[in-house]
Amino acid sequence: MRLTRLTLLIIALIIGSGFYLLVRRQLDEVEPQTFQATEETLVDTAHLLASFVEADLESEGFDPDRFDAAFQGAKSRVFKARIYRHLKQNVGLGAYITDSKGIVIFDSNNGSLVGTDMSKARDVHLCLQGKYGARSSRDDENNPSSSVLYVAAPIGDPSSPWGVLSVSKPQSDVLPIVRKRRSEIWWGTGLIGGGILFLVAAVFVWQYRPIGLLTEYARAIEQGARPDMPKLGAGREVNTLAHALQSMRESLEGRRYAERYVQTLTHEMKSPLAAIRGAAELLHEDMPTEDRHRFMANIRAESSRAERLLNRLLELSALEGRSQLDNPEDVDFLEITKRALAQAQPMAELASVEIITKLPASVEPVRGDAFILRAAVTNLLENAIDFSPAGDSILVELRTEVDDLILTIEDRGPGVPDYAKSRIFERFFSLRHLEAGRKGTGLGLTLVKEAVDLHHGSITLDAAEPSGTVATLTLPV
Numbered sequence: 001m002r003l004t005r006l007t008l009l010i011i012a013l014i015i016g017s018g019f020y021l022l023v024r025r026q027l028d029e030v031e032p033q034t035f036q037a038t039e040e041t042l043v044d045t046a047h048l049l050a051s052f053v054e055a056d057l058e059s060e061g062f063d064p065d066r067f068d069a070a071f072q073g074a075k076s077r078v079f080k081a082r083i084y085r086h087l088k089q090n091v092g093l094g095a096y097i098t099d100s101k102g103i104v105i106f107d108s109n110n111g112s113l114v115g116t117d118m119s120k121a122r123d124v125h126l127c128l129q130g131k132y133g134a135r136s137s138r139d140d141e142n143n144p145s146s147s148v149l150y151v152a153a154p155i156g157d158p159s160s161p162w163g164v165l166s167v168s169k170p171q172s173d174v175l176p177i178v179r180k181r182r183s184e185i186w187w188g189t190g191l192i193g194g195g196i197l198f199l200v201a202a203v204f205v206w207q208y209r210p211i212g213l214l215t216e217y218a219r220a221i222e223q224g225a226r227p228d229m230p231k232l233g234a235g236r237e238v239n240t241l242a243h244a245l246q247s248m249r250e251s252l253e254g255r256r257y258a259e260r261y262v263q264t265l266t267h268e269m270k271s272p273l274a275a276i277r278g279a280a281e282l283l284h285e286d287m288p289t290e291d292r293h294r295f296m297a298n299i300r301a302e303s304s305r306a307e308r309l310l311n312r313l314l315e316l317s318a319l320e321g322r323s324q325l326d327n328p329e330d331v332d333f334l335e336i337t338k339r340a341l342a343q344a345q346p347m348a349e350l351a352s353v354e355i356i357t358k359l360p361a362s363v364e365p366v367r368g369d370a371f372i373l374r375a376a377v378t379n380l381l382e383n384a385i386d387f388s389p390a391g392d393s394i395l396v397e398l399r400t401e402v403d404d405l406i407l408t409i410e411d412r413g414p415g416v417p418d419y420a421k422s423r424i425f426e427r428f429f430s431l432r433h434l435e436a437g438r439k440g441t442g443l444g445l446t447l448v449k450e451a452v453d454l455h456h457g458s459i460t461l462d463a464a465e466p467s468g469t470v471a472t473l474t475l476p477v
Contacts, residue, residue, distance in 0.1 A: 008204050012197055019193040023185060030181045038174055039134065039151060042167050046153035049095060050165040053155050057162065062097075064106045071095065071108040085180060092173040097155070098124055099163045118166075123152035127164045130154070136171070147171040276303065330365040333373065333405055333475065337398055340377035347382060352390040355381075358397040363405055364477035368455040373475075376451035379444040380409050380471050387413035387469070405475045412468040416461055424461055425449045448473070 056062045074091045081088040097106040102119025118124045126133030133152035140146040149169045154161035279295040287295075341355060348355050366373075384394045388411045395410040416424055425445050445461075452459045457475040464470040 008201060011200055015193060015196055015200070019189055023189045026185050026189075027182055030185070031178050034174055034178050034181070035149065035171070038169055039149060042149065042151040042169055043153075045093065046095075046151045046165060046167045049167060050153040050155050053097065053163075053165055057155070062105075064097075067097075067106055068108065068111070086177050088173075092170055094168040095165060096168075097163055097165050100128070100161060102128065102164070105163070121150075121166075123150045123166045124164045127152035127154050127166075128161060130159050130161075133164070133166075145172050145175060328367050328369060331368055331370040331373065332363070333366050333407075334359060334363045334398060336370055336374045337377055337396070337407065340374055340381055341396065343378055344381040344385060348385050348394070351385050351388065353385050353388045354393040356393050356395050358395070358399075360398060360400070363398065363400055366405055366455070366475045366477055368475070372451045372454065376448045376473070377407065379448050380407075380473065383444050384409050384411040384413075384469075384471070387411055389413065400477065403477055405477050407473040407475075408470055409473075410464050410468060410470040412464070415463050415467060415469050421461075425459075 053062055053067075071094070074093075077091065079089065094108045095106075096104050096108065096113050096118070098104050098118055102117055102121075102124050104113045104116045104118055107113040119128070122135035123133040135150050136147050137150065138144070138146045139148060147170075149171060150166050152164050152166040154163075155165055156162035276299050279298045282295055283292060337359065341357065345355065381394075381396070388394055392412045394412075395408075397408045397410075399406055425448075445459075448459055452473060452475070455475055457473065459474075460472045462470050462472065
């Protein structure tokens with residue numbers, strides 16, 4: 001795993017763990033705090049109702065029917081109370097009253113508890129002893145949501161009460177508030193935590209993505225490609241690094257380029273120079289006229305070979321010294337092909353090779369350098385002519401497929417041997433031409449490859465049917 005991803009994962013785990021602990025603490029406190037507020041209100045209500053009962057006892061005695069009518073009237077009321085985001089539509093408060101022995105003498109729930117001994121219930125038991133009494137009991141032991149909260153208040157003297165009034169409140173009345181609050185905590189904390197993680201990730205991507213692009217750029221250069229400088233966006237530091245890397249690349253490429261060409265030129269020029277010198281030394285001696293003509297022909301051939309080698313090296317050096325096109329423009333590749341064909345026609349006639357063309361009326365323009373593209377097409381045509389048998393033909397076809405312009409040049413020569421397929425575009429690697437077994441410079445196809453790469457295209461050499469080679473040059477329109 002990359003260090004960037006590992007660091008981001010650790011930060012995400014730390015932030016996630018911290019927010020999870022914070023959420024758990026808040027959630028654990030929501031229900032107790034809500035029930036605490038509810039119990040506090042029930043304490044006030046219990047003492048208030050106990051005072052009403054005391055007032056009845058002092059005047060005309062306690063009347064359960066009048067008390068029951070008040071509760072039933074309250075429960076039958078229809079209302080809509082919007083308490084923040086909670087809607088309350090009914091009275092959930094209940095009550096029961098016991099005498100000094102804990103026997104129920106009034107129950108707001110249709111009198112279902114009247115006559116029941118509640119002296120053992122925690123709320124009644126503690127209140128009769130002059131203490132604060134409260135309890136929470138389930139109506140259904142298997143249903144946690146059926147819990148009811150009871151709070152008791154003494155009727156009369158707290159040290160020796162006449163009885164106990166206990167008010168009740170179902171916890172199901174306040175559970176919607178608890179659930180709503182928990183949902184808000186989850187959503188709020190989740191959004192904050194997610195926002196922080198997104199911000200951290202964005203900062204990491206903003207900082208490290210350019211470094212990743214520069215790494216890929218450097219690896220592509222190492223593999224011999226010519227990638228364009230990646231677009232890194234804003235950021236002074238990373239762009240300064242990119243420009244320094246580009247300058248270092250140009251400096252190193254220029255140095256290696258000069259060293260490589262001095263070595264290769266020295267090596268490749270040895271053979272023609274040695275042949276010329278040997279032939280020139282022999283010409284000083286007496287020899288038959290036929291031999292003298294043969295040695296002079298060798299001198300001319302080797303001189304021509306050295307000249308072709310120097311010319312191709314100059315053309316190739318102009319391409320290999322570039323990482324991209326200087327001033328690309330829209331060019332007509334059809335016109336370029338026609339001019340290259342016109343230039344190659346005399347060479348084809350001397351070799352007794354016919355050129356057959358299949359060209360469209362017009363094509364979409366390509367973005368690039370007309371001179372470089374013409375040199376590439378010319379080299380492909382000359383290569384096909386050199387390897388074509390006398391009296392045979394070459395097929396040149398230009399067509400458009402989707403967003404690509406495709407030029408194919410097919411000959412009927414011996415084809416590319418299997419051992420040479422992986423090296424055919426290498427510098428100074430060449431096969432013997434059909435013409436007197438002469439070898440080429442080994443730079444023509446290398447020049448084509450460099451030109452195509454500068455134009456973000458491709459070049460392939462494949463076997464043709466029934467024999468020969470088909471060169472396919474592809475350029476984006």
